[in-house]
Amino acid sequence: MTIETDWVLSLEVDDVLRAQGADPATIRTRRPALVTLAERALEAGQPMLQPKVAFARFTATGLRHERLTLDGGALEGPLIAQHLGAAEQVIVMVCTIGDSLDAEIARQMDHDPVFALALDGVGSAAAEALAGQACNRFEQEAIGRAWRASLPLSPGMVGWPVQEGQAQIFALVDAGEAGVHLTEGGMMVPRKSLSLVLGLGSRLEAAGSACAYCTLHETCRYQGHFPPAAMQGS
Numbered sequence: 275m276t277i278e279t280d281w282v283l284s285l286e287v288d289d290v291l292r293a294q295g296a297d298p299a300t301i302r303t304r305r306p307a308l309v310t311l312a313e314r315a316l317e318a319g320q321p322m323l324q325p326k327v328a329f330a331r332f333t334a335t336g337l338r339h340e341r342l343t344l345d346g347g348a349l350e351g352p353l354i355a356q357h358l359g360a361a362e363q364v365i366v367m368v369c370t371i372g373d374s375l376d377a378e379i380a381r382q383m384d385h386d387p388v389f390a391l392a393l394d395g396v397g398s399a400a401a402e403a404l405a406g407q408a409c410n411r412f413e414q415e416a417i418g419r420a421w422r423a424s425l426p427l428s429p430g431m432v433g434w435p436v437q438e439g440q441a442q443i444f445a446l447v448d449a450g451e452a453g454v455h456l457t458e459g460g461m462m463v464p465r466k467s468l469s470l471v472l473g474l475g476s477r478l479e480a481a482g483s484a485c486a487y488c489t490l491h492e493t494c495r496y497q498g499h500f501p502p503a504a505m506q507g508s
Contacts, residue, residue, distance in 0.1 A: 277452050281325040283371075283403045285396065287312045293398035294391065308392075315392035323400050324372030327408045328452035334361045334473070347446045349471060353433030357424045361473030365412050368449040369405045370467035371397060397466035405468045416474045424473035429460070436460045443469045 288298040290312040301308050332344035340355040341348055344364060358364060375397045382390035405426070413423040429439025437460035443449075444456050454467050462469065 275328060275330045275448055275451070277326055277328045279324075279326050281327065281404055281407055283320075283323060283325055283400050283407075285316060285320065285399050285403060287316060289399040289403070290316055290392065290395040293402065294395035311389065311392045312395065315389060315396050319375055319378070319393050319396035319400075322372075322374040322378060324374060325370070325400070325404045326372065326452045327367055327369045327404065328447055328449045328454070329365055329367035329408070330447050332364045332366065332446070334358070334364055334475075344446070347442075349442050349446075351434040351438060353427055353431055354471075356433065357427060358471070358473040360475055360477040360479070361424060362421075362475035362477075363473070365472045365474065366443055366446045367405075367408055367472070368443065368447055368452060368454050368462070368467060368469045369401060369408055370449075370452060370454045370462075370464055371400045371404060372453065373464040375400075375466060376464045401466040401468050405470060409470070409472055412472055412474065419474075419476075421474050421476050422478040424478050426470045426472050428468065428470045440469060443471065 287309060291298045291301050291309070294312075296308070330346070332346050334342060335345055336343045337355060337359045340352055341350040342354050342358050342361075342364070349358065349364065349366075375393065379390050379393045379397065382393060409423070409426045416423045427434060429443065430436045440456055440460040440462070449455070449462075449467075449469075453464070455463050457463060
């Protein structure tokens with residue numbers, strides 16, 4: 275397993291607003307005070323970010339009955355079989371921004387809950403940006419080998435329940451070395467952490483947008499913000 279800390283997260287105010295479930299254009303027009311609050315939260319929160327990615331690389335050795343066998347364990351579920359069945363390698367990773375921002379959010383919640391929620395938006399945006407950078411790094415590696423990368427898959431997507439997926443990922447990656455632990459309910463601590471798997475290989479097919487496999491895909495207002503999976507090698 276490898277832990278990398280050389281990540282630079284370039285966040286914008288719109289990222290923070292979007293992470294709070296808001297439409298930036300609407301907020302800028304109707305509630306500019308919230309934009310100012312997001313700017314303040316970004317300025318205060320960014321120095322607290324401690325981005326780390328713990329990851330391990332596995333060779334895929336076979337797929338049977340929705341169970342993908344790896345040279346160090348296995349991943350299992352309909353979503354895994356659908357997207358990683360043709361993978362030659364699988365990257366399993368846990369991304370976190372650390373616990374400093376979590377502690378500040380809890381402190382602010384006692385006397386300035388609105389600001390605390392803005393800081394929470396900074397944390398969510400940062401975790402998503404970190405996971406995006408990590409995936410892009412491996413996708414570029416795949417391109418260099420004339421391979422493709424799968425859609426990034428996270429526990430909680432349709433076809434891979436949270437508790438099952440988290441248990442499988444944490445059995446493959448010792449995320450505790452990066453300061454991330456799993457609760458009995460399958461939640462990660464620190465809260466602003468993301469776990470995911472990415473398949474690499476010459477026979478993978480581009481699979482569209484992750485939004486199609488999200489449990490909120492029928493109601494989410496921001497599906498257009500997330501681009502389709504890149505078609506590496508095409």
